[in-house]
Amino acid sequence: MSQAETGLTGRQRQREQTRAQILEAAANAFAGAGFDAASLADIAAQAGVKKALVQYHFSTKEQLWRAAALQIWQQRNDALAMQLGDAAGGELASRMREGFTALVEFTCEQPHWLWFMFHEAAAQGERQKWLIEHCMQEDYRLGELFVIEFQRQGLIRAGSPLHLLHLISGALTYNLLVAPSTLVATGTDLASPEAIREQVRLLQELLAP
Incomplete structure (x- = not known):
């Protein structure tokens, strides 16, 4: 408490x-x-x-929606900060791996944050504007800085930080969205700890210069 x-x-x-x-x-x-x-x-x-x-x-429902959005993003940011804080001082490749893993693990535990965002991301309206201003704008800024830093350190290939950020985000979250169907169709659980480790490892290799 x-x-x-x-x-x-x-x-x-x-x-x-x-x-x-x-x-x-x-x-x-x-x-x-x-x-x-x-x-x-x-x-x-x-x-x-x-x-x-x-x-x-x-x-109002609008007030509730905004409060829910802020809570979801705060929970996600707290989870990422905790895991990245534990990795501080470690080798760069390990820090990048921990950052990727933290996002995947949070999404496994709280998948509604993605669906919450998806409902408004493609829409045109005041809620989309509000969500961008109060939640997503900072995600873009910090995400691009993350990519740029690891590009400077030679761990991520050259390219548009924004494009790479979206490729990374998609690679880390799409698998979880289709994990239930993939499990039924193939018997492979993409949300298992072993699968997550393998996906993160492969992503790091794909991103390497």
Whole structure:
């Protein structure tokens, strides 16, 4: 329990716990159905609370969607920072491998972050603009810096950092999206630890100059 949480009263802790349950349910609902199809009633049911309680914490569906987006991206960033922090000071190839692995492992645990993004990434509208401004713009900036740094160190081939970033991101996440179908069709579990290690190894070899 964090210091902030230890200073809360029982009622405040319950309020925060309820809010967290609602956000988790909202993230899953928006990822699965998209903003328009996801209803506050469905989200309340998934969270195990009444719809009125959802509206108490979040006055509009738009506000709930934004809060869910920020939470998903924060969870992902925290997971990446933790794993990359553990790899700090190691050899460069190992640090790159840890960065790739961290993204794959988080996506395995929280696949809804990709679906949440996909629902808005191809759409034209205010939610897409908001998501880019508050979440994705920084992803692009940091992702390109990641590629440029490893290009300078001789671990990633020359080429457009933005194009390489998208190729890397696709290679690390697409396999997980089709993993259930691949398992049924071929008997190979692309989401297993062994498969993830092999995919990361092959990606590093493909990226090498």
